[in-house]
Amino acid sequence: MRVALILLFLLALASVPGSIFPQRGTSPLRVSEFLKDNPTTGPILDRFYMFDVFASPWFASIYLLLFISLTGCVLPRALEHYKELRSQPPAAPRNLSRLPVHLEWKSNAATALVISETATAWKKRGWRVRQGEDWLSAEKGYSRETGNLMFHLALLVLLMAVGFGGAVGYRGTVIVREDSGFANNVTQYDTFAPGRIFSADQLPPFSFELKEFAATFQRGGQQNGAPREFRAELLVKDDPKAEPRAVTVEVNHPLRTSGITVYLVGHGYAPQFTIRDASGKVVYEDAAVFLPQDSAFTSSGVVKVPDTVPQLGIQGFFLPTVTNDFSRGPKSVFPAADDPEVYLSAYQGDLGLDSGMPQSVYRLDIKNMKRIGIEELAPGETWTLPNSGGTLEFTGYRQWASFVITKDPGKGWALGAAIASIVGLSLSLLIPRRRAWLRVTAAGDSGSLIEVAGLSKTEAPGLADEILQLAKLVNAPEEK
Amino acid sequence: MTVNETLAQASNAMVYGSMTAFTGAMAAFSISLANGRRLEAIEVSAERASASHQVRMGSTATLDKPAVSTSVSDGQDLGEGRRAGNIGMSLTWLGTLLLGAGIIFRGLSAGRVPIGNMYEFSLAGGFAVGLTYCLLSLTRDLRWLGLFITIPVLLDLGLAITVLYTESAQLVPALNSYWLAIHVTAAVVCLGAFTMGAALSCLYLVAQAAEDRAAAGMEPGRSAAIAQRIPSADRLDLMAYRIHAFMFPIWTFAVIAGAIWAEAAWGRYWGWDPKETWAFITWVIYAAYLHARATAGWRGKKAAYVAIAGYAAILFNYFIVNIFVQGLHSYSGL
Ligand code: HEM
Numbered sequence: 001m002r003v004a005l006i007l008l009f010l011l012a013l014a015s016v017p018g019s020i021f022p023q024r025g026t027s028p029l030r031v032s033e034f035l036k037d038n039p040t041t042g043p044i045l046d047r048f049y050m051f052d053v054f055a056s057p058w059f060a061s062i063y064l065l066l067f068i069s070l071t072g073c074v075l076p077r078a079l080e081h082y083k084e085l086r087s088q089p090p091a092a093p094r095n096l097s098r099l100p101v102h103l104e105w106k107s108n109a110a111t112a113l114v115i116s117e118t119a120t121a122w123k124k125r126g127w128r129v130r131q132g133e134d135w136l137s138a139e140k141g142y143s144r145e146t147g148n149l150m151f152h153l154a155l156l157v158l159l160m161a162v163g164f165g166g167a168v169g170y171r172g173t174v175i176v177r178e179d180s181g182f183a184n185n186v187t188q189y190d191t192f193a194p195g196r197i198f199s200a201d202q203l204p205p206f207s208f209e210l211k212e213f214a215a216t217f218q219r220g221g222q223q224n225g226a227p228r229e230f231r232a233e234l235l236v237k238d239d240p241k242a243e244p245r246a247v248t249v250e251v252n253h254p255l256r257t258s259g260i261t262v263y264l265v266g267h268g269y270a271p272q273f274t275i276r277d278a279s280g281k282v283v284y285e286d287a288a289v290f291l292p293q294d295s296a297f298t299s300s301g302v303v304k305v306p307d308t309v310p311q312l313g314i315q316g317f318f319l320p321t322v323t324n325d326f327s328r329g330p331k332s333v334f335p336a337a338d339d340p341e342v343y344l345s346a347y348q349g350d351l352g353l354d355s356g357m358p359q360s361v362y363r364l365d366i367k368n369m370k371r372i373g374i375e376e377l378a379p380g381e382t383w384t385l386p387n388s389g390g391t392l393e394f395t396g397y398r399q400w401a402s403f404v405i406t407k408d409p410g411k412g413w414a415l416g417a418a419i420a421s422i423v424g425l426s427l428s429l430l431i432p433r434r435r436a437w438l439r440v441t442a443a444g445d446s447g448s449l450i451e452v453a454g455l456s457k458t459e460a461p462g463l464a465d466e467i468l469q470l471a472k473l474v475n476a477p478e479e480k
Numbered sequence: 481m482t483v484n485e486t487l488a489q490a491s492n493a494m495v496y497g498s499m500t501a502f503t504g505a506m507a508a509f510s511i512s513l514a515n516g517r518r519l520e521a522i523e524v525s526a527e528r529a530s531a532s533h534q535v536r537m538g539s540t541a542t543l544d545k546p547a548v549s550t551s552v553s554d555g556q557d558l559g560e561g562r563r564a565g566n567i568g569m570s571l572t573w574l575g576t577l578l579l580g581a582g583i584i585f586r587g588l589s590a591g592r593v594p595i596g597n598m599y600e601f602s603l604a605g606g607f608a609v610g611l612t613y614c615l616l617s618l619t620r621d622l623r624w625l626g627l628f629i630t631i632p633v634l635l636d637l638g639l640a641i642t643v644l645y646t647e648s649a650q651l652v653p654a655l656n657s658y659w660l661a662i663h664v665t666a667a668v669v670c671l672g673a674f675t676m677g678a679a680l681s682c683l684y685l686v687a688q689a690a691e692d693r694a695a696a697g698m699e700p701g702r703s704a705a706i707a708q709r710i711p712s713a714d715r716l717d718l719m720a721y722r723i724h725a726f727m728f729p730i731w732t733f734a735v736i737a738g739a740i741w742a743e744a745a746w747g748r749y750w751g752w753d754p755k756e757t758w759a760f761i762t763w764v765i766y767a768a769y770l771h772a773r774a775t776a777g778w779r780g781k782k783a784a785y786v787a788i789a790g791y792a793a794i795l796f797n798y799f800i801v802n803i804f805v806q807g808l809h810s811y812s813g814l
Contacts, residue, residue: 001775005768012764012793019754019761019805026751054752162750171747221483222647230653251653252745263747404747414749418736425729429770461722 004073007066014062018053021045025055067159074152081145088130089139092437096453099437101467108447111440114474118438121473127436136438138470144458147427154421158414165410168202170194177270177287177400181209184260184405202407204258208236208247213267213399217335225296225335232264232401249403259407266402268292269299271318271342277308277390287398290318291362296332302364304351311351312389313364316344318397330376342394345374346385432456434463436470450474487589488648492641494582495603499637501575502610502630508568509626512561513709565623572626575633576610583607589648595664596651598802602640604664605798606633608672616676624710628679659741666734671794673727678791680720681784687713688781717780721773724787728766735759754805758797765790 022030031051035042049056096102107114111134119129119136127138172189176182184206186192194200212233218226232249238257249255255262270287277283283305290301297320305312321334322341330343349369352359359365373386377394384391434456443449452474454467583603587594594600613629616622651660683706690707693700710716738759743749750756769786772778778786 001771002777005771005775005778008764008768008771012761012768015757015761015764018752019757019801023752026753218650221649223649226649227652228650229656252657252659252741254744254747261747263745265747406747408748411743411749415740418739422729422733422736425732429725429729 001073003069004066007062007069010062011066014059015053017050018059021050021053023053024051063159067156070152070156074149074156077145078149078153081142081149084145085142089128089137089435091130091132092135092137092439096437096439096451099453099455101454101464102451103453103467103471104449104451106443106447107440107450111442111448114440114448114450115438118474122436122470125470125473127470134440138436138438139434140436141431141433143427144431144433145428147424147429147431149424151421151424151428154417154424158417158421161410161413161417163410165195165408165414167195167197169406169408169410170198171404171406173265173402173404175268175289175400175402176208176210177289178210178213178398181207182403183207189405204260205239206237206257206260207240208234208255208262209244210401211235211246213401215267215336215399227335230264230267230401232403234262259409261406263404263406264401265404268400268402269297269318269320269337269340270398270400271301271340272395272397273303273314274393274395275303275305275312275314275390276393278388280390283307283312283390287400289361289400294332295335296321297335298330298332301362304353304361304364306351306353308390310348311353311369312385313347313349313351313366313369314344314392315347315364315366316342318342337397340379340397342377343374344377344383344392346372346383346389346392348372348387348389432458432461432463434466436467438474483648483650484589484591487585491582491585491589491648494578494585495637495641498575498578498582499634499641501571501578502634502637505568505571505575506627506630506634508564508571509623509630512563512565512568512623513627515561515564562623565626568626568630569617569623572610572630573614575630576607576614579603579607579610579637586648590650592651593661593664595660595668596655597644597646599640599644599646601664601668601798602636602644604668605671605675606636606640608668609633609636609675610672612669612672612676625676625679625683628683629676632675632679654745657741657745659737659744663734663737663741666730666737670727670731670734671798673723674731674791674794677720677723677727678788680716680723681787681791683710684713684716684720684784685781687711687716688784717784720784720787724766724769728770731763731766735763754801755797758793758801762790762793762797765793 022034024031034051035046038045045051049058053059093099097104115131115134115136119131122136122138123129127140128142130137170193172186172192174182174189182188184203186200186203210232214229214231214233215227216229218224218228230251234247234249234255235244236247236255236257237244247255249262249264251264254264268289268291270289272287273284274282275284284303288301288303290299292299299318299320301316301318303314305314317330319330319332319341320337321332321339323331323333347364347366347369349366352365352368372389375383377383377392379394379396382391382393434454436452436454439451441449441451452467452471454463454470456463583594583600586600586603590596595604609629610633613622613625617625686703687707687710689703690700691713693703707713711719738756739749742751742753742756765786769783769790772783772786
């Protein structure tokens with residue numbers, strides 16, 4: 001118990017840095033920012049796994065020790081309890097008057113009758129009764145220990161389920177534009193984090209198309225612009241041959257199919273452009289995913305056109321609702337696309353795509369490029385690019401939604417263990433283990449003395465009342 | 481759906497009314513406590529146990545026929561303070577009911593469960609503390625505890641209307657789930673009951689300090705002034721344990737309900753978000769408290785400190801993590 005206690009304290013203490021420092025598992029960007037802002041302390045903290053607390057060896061060793069200590073404690077106790085469940089309560093002590101609850105009264109009933117009838121009555125109330133010649137010994141509340149064991153075992157199962165799910169499952173994210181699709185294949189994911197023993201052929205062959213995304217926002221008041229509803233309308237095929245079915249995915253209402261779950265986690269805008277080169281040939285016609293920068297969805301992104309000479313790069317902002325106040329740069333004032341515009345800078349030169357270095361699709365490498373102009377466009381407007389760069393038409397916008405797709409086969413086990421742990425806990429903490437005794441002593445001519453007594457090892461609130469109730473069940477012939 | 485401003489204003493008026501009632505209750509309870517006293521002097525442990533447990537423990541009832549016993553009071557003789565104590569009790573009921581009505585009106589004004597931002601959580605938390613206290617005092621005399629309940633409630637409500645106040649409005653999509661009602665209600669109920677548990681553990685420490693001084697033959701210290709007016713240390717310890725033991729499974733449920741909700745909303749049932757981490761820390765500390773109560777050498781004062789640390793973790797999670805730490809649980813409305 002003392003070891004368990006110390007390990008519990010250590011576990012609580014060890015979790016604290018995980019909430020103070022940004023963690024790679026949940027916010028990798030904030031970790032790199034932290035490392036950039038703290039060039040001296042950052043790497044030291046990193047060496048002690050302060051940014052991976054819950055995946056660190058020292059955190060693992062604490063819960064492993066707890067795991068071992070838990071097993072070492074629960075198994076022998078379970079054996080002991082099993083034996084106890086099959087044995088009888090211990091015999092009544094000689095002196096019942098020393099017990100915490102004790103009642104006595106005179107009676108002239110026959111001892112054997114009192115004993116046998118009381119035994120029946122107590123048994124009916126769920127007590128396990130052992131019968132002596134002139135005494136009864138009863139016990140109740142075994143489910144306290146059963147519940148306690150169940151709770152500790154459930155914790156073991158829970159830990160295993162978490163570990164198992166993490167090892168064989170995976171988690172990926174993907175951004176899908178309206179009228180585009182996704183097929184469940186590792187290459188289609190934007191980020192993909194497999195478990196330690198995950199294998200790619202476990203990916204069920206489902207696919208979906210995003211037909212429409214809708215977002216509504218609060219208009220007016222203190223929370224102006226706060227999101228109120230997100231809805232993604234999907235056309236889902238559970239496998240390549242299946243009939244497509246329409247599914248609405250919302251926050252809190254994921255799509256569940258073939259053991260995987262698809263969550264709607266974010267959204268944004270993808271302005272559509274048609275770009276023609278100087279000869280009028282279409283070199284780009286697509287919706288480019290722009291990433292939101294603030295809560296009013298001022299979004300930034302780039303378009304790369306490698307097929308012109310020199311290559312063309314567009315960097316810009318999409319503003320769903322523009323203002324006339326440009327003093328702080330282009331900024332949207334409301335997240336819904338009430339009055340959309342784009343602000344673009346065009347670059348000519350070498351996009352740097354051939355260098356072999358992987359490039360972000362959201363960033364333009366302008367090292368070898370020259371800015372040729374900037375422009376502000378409303379939907380339908382066309383910009384004639386300077387320097388014989390051709391034309392760029394802002395044809396409108398699409399929305400995109402981002403999804404997290406996960407598989408965690410340990411989930412069901414974890415839930416079962418969690419429910420078992422609550423049931424076990426409730427039994428363990430709310431049911432007192434208690435004993436009750438009856439003794440009939442001959443008291444000469446005046447019949448016999450009946451004594452009823454009770455004891456609870458754990459501080460049972462209602463023990464006295466319960467023993468009184470038991471006493472009332474004792475065959476009490478003076479009522480005649 | 482728009483917000484009904486009239487109902488929102490009515491809700492605010494009720495919250496102010498409730499604070500007035502709780503302020504009156506606090507004044508009445510402090511007068512009651514100042515004038516009350518315990519009949520017996522503070523004794524050393526052996527006698528203490530039997531004195532406070534009265535009929536219940538360690539005595540023999542000799543009966544002609546067994547009869548159902550009357551329940552034993554945990555209360556103390558408030559002497560002159562009885563009247564003021566009664567006034568405090570009534571005002572606490574009034575304050576709690578007004579607060580409950582204020583919460584309901586807030587929910588009606590926005591047409592949703594009224595637990596969507598920190599202002600609303602704080603109202604619900606204050607209500608849970610008040611209601612736990614009022615309900616428990618139906619079956620026993622808890623007037624001596626009133627002052628230590630009304631103070632945290634007033635602090636909580638004061639913070640709510642000054643720092644945390646948010647206009648009545650609809651919910652963000654992440655909160656738009658029936659799990660909000662389940663998870664947050666369970667957590668708020670626990671917050672209320674754990675507040676009472678922490679108050680009892682603190683009072684236990686005071687009473688124990690006074691009894692330790694008496695046992696060591698020392699002059700009564702400052703602790704005696706309060707200890708004279710509240711139940712014995714053993715009694716307080718037991719009451720604190722019962723509240724914590726009763727609430728721990730519910731707290732476990734609250735955490736698990738949160739995990740189920742997180743699974744539906746964020747795609748994982750546990751992700752060590754700061755809020756989750758502190759819920760876990762709180763849970764582990766309270767588990768340690770229950771273990772401490774069953775471990776030789778840890779019972780009593782050490783266990784009480786562990787319980788108080790658990791409550792400190794709850795407060796930290798509520799105020800510091802909600803307001804200052806970045807995470808997915810950013811719904812404080814501030
Ligand atoms: C690591 C090894 C562990 C050991 C050896 C251990 C041992 C025990 C024992 C012997 C009891 C019975 C105490 C009693 O009858 O009052 C108990 C109760 C309990 N344990 Fe554990 N435990 C361990 C881990 C844990 C963990 C990790 C938790 C949860 C965080 C936990 C939570 C509880 C609870 C809530 C009780 C009920 C306390 C009560 O009955 O008053 N235990 N434990």
